[in-house]
Amino acid sequence: MKKQNYSYIGISFIILLFGIIFIPKILNRINNDGVVDKDRHNLERNDTQNDTLAFIGNKKVPAFQFANQNGDSISNADYKGKVYVVEFFFSTCQDICPVMNQNMQKVANAYPGENVGIASISIDPTYDTPEVLKDYAQAYGITHPNWNFLTGDKEEIFQLSNEGFNLYAAEGMDEEDQFQHSGYFALIDQEGNIRSRIDENGNPIIYYDGLSEEGVQMLIEDIEKLL
Structure with missing residues (x-):
């Protein structure tokens, strides 16, 4: 019985950890129309390249x-x-x-x-x-x-x-x-x-x-x- 309780505790900990790490990123992507900070940095860099003539x-x-x-x-x-x-x-x-x-x-x-x-x-x-x-x-x-x-x-x-x-x-x-x-x-x-x-x-x-x-x-x- 104790072993089973330990399993439940372990699973709960994993779910909690997942929420802490990934839910803020998902919300950030939604709030920014699907673009997170790293993606936005890439877009800004590409826009700069397009404005520069080789x-x-x-x-x-x-x-x-x-x-x-x-x-x-x-x-x-x-x-x-x-x-x-x-x-x-x-x-x-x-x-x-x-x-x-x-x-x-x-x-x-x-x-x-x-x-x-x-x-x-x-x-x-x-x-x-x-x-x-x-x-x-x-x-x-x-x-x-x-x-x-x-x-x-x-x-x-x-x-x-x-x-x-x-x-x-x-x-x-x-x-x-x-x-x-x-x-x-x-x-x-x-x-x-x-x-x-x-x-x-x-x-x-x-x-x-x-x-x-x-x-x-x-x-x-x-x-x-x-x-």
Whole structure:
């Protein structure tokens, strides 16, 4: 009989201990919508990571110097102190370029001031002279003071695209497919570093999709983080 009483006492002690340890945690989770202190700490850390833009690589954007649509010499130094966006395109492109530049206009409209710039670099500089690019800018109604359409040495431009930014650009195989290039935009900070949003897995997206509304909206939001 005494042995049985000891068993009851032992079971009661275990139940009491369980209540002391676990019931406060359960109540805490309920009162905080299912998030306990440790979980909340993780969420705050993740939110902080999402607000921080990653640096892509350890090097700055390579130096470049080209002519813009007004015939003025423009270099990367002209963008120092500004947040700016870089794209590669060509004026006779009828495929992705019109979509890219319509979306780029959304970026320009969101930041019309002097602290944000855009560099649209032609991969067909033989045809895209400053005069052609000026007509192109006027056709799109572009008036942003820091949006430069740039042209120059083809070899330098292709090297800048493929090696400097790792954005694909190449000559096509025939007349119908004269040039091939990426539809992505690169975001550059005031010191010339390529910057990028971090995805939900903690990895940088590296570049922004210039063909999608989502990509352009992310770019607009992330420019604000650098200003």
